[in-house]
Amino acid sequence: MLNLTGNIFPLNIGIVIVGTIILAVVGAFFGLLYRGIDRKLSAHMQGRVGPPIIQPFRDVQKLLMKENIIPDGAVSWLFTAAPFVCLIVSVVLLLYIPMFGQPAFLGSTGDAILILYLLIIPALALVAGGFASSSPYATVGAQREMVILMSYEFPLAMAIVALAWRIGHATGANPFMFSTIAEYPIWNLVGPMGIIGSLILLFTLLVVTPGEVSKVPFDIAEAETEIAGGVLVEYSGRNLCLFYLADIIKAFAMSALIVALFIPYNLSPIFGLSAAPAVVVDVVFFLIKVFAVMFVSIILVRTAMARFKISQASWIYIIAMTLIALVGLILIWVDLVV
Secondary structure (H helix, E strand, C coil): CCCCCCCCCHHHHHHHHHHHHHHHHHHHHHHHHHHHHHHHHHHHHCCCCCCCCCHHHHHHHHHHHCCCCCCCCCCHHHHHHHHHHHHHHHHHHHHHCCECCECCCCHHHCCHHHHHHHHHHHHHHHHHHHHHCCCHHHHHHHHHHHHHHHHHHHHHHHHHHHHHHHHHCCCCCCCCCHHHHHHCCHHHCCCHHHHHHHHHHHHHHHHHHHHHCCCCCCCCCCCHHHHCCHHHCCCCHHHHHHHHHHHHHHHHHHHHHHHHHHCCCCCHHHHCCCHHHHHHHHHHHHHHHHHHHHHHHHHHHHHHCCCCCHHHHHHHHHHHHHHHHHHHHHHHHHHHHC
């Protein structure tokens, strides 16, 4: 493991840089691939043909070739910096979440609490870019993004803290560390009441996911039919491409987070595999789990529902999902004390 708290050897710095680049490329590739599958499946479920699966890759290529325009009146340095910050932090998420059946790349220096903080920054970068663009549509979109951000953070934090609290009673290790969560899966620690409570917490995170990644019915900050794209209305070219990639990577990271919290299992120990075959099997199984989470929390919901109003979305997260997460916590507590 890397020690980033003391003196860092050049070799370790090189490993971090190379590992970050590899994870960014791999995360972006599978994020784009899943986005293409998402659009294709959603189209078929709505009786349409839909774009080819490789369309997101073409979109990135096209955006990189487009002119990068900064509107008159914009705060140019903030307008330009926002998409870079959004993408960089989205990539950093991949470093602290277990990926492809392996421990997190920087797992020894971060835990689920750090992930909660990191998840906020891309949304704040989006808000900053919207306010910096000087567009009234973007300003409205930025305000909506702030409301949604403040709405879903509490049920998200409650679900993760409740899970860690229960795991903390079974081990002396840090219950927020993903290595601890993988060693003590919640399903192995609880009885019938705890299983129901854990399922409720899982449901909470599945509902939070479309709001976290700004997908229908919680894409209120963009709302093309109402505010012409909202926070992204003035972005084009490379800057828009960076936001596009950040959105895709964040969706992949959020799904991987749910997998790490609730499905931290690998198939290789079950089949007694080791070395290269074990890695291949665990990687494939991880990708299947991530896609299953994305299908349930994003694709099905986006296909079946229309966009909520900002008041409806805020009520769902602040009131309904917070109370549901609290019920899950109570059931886990009852399972512990009974």
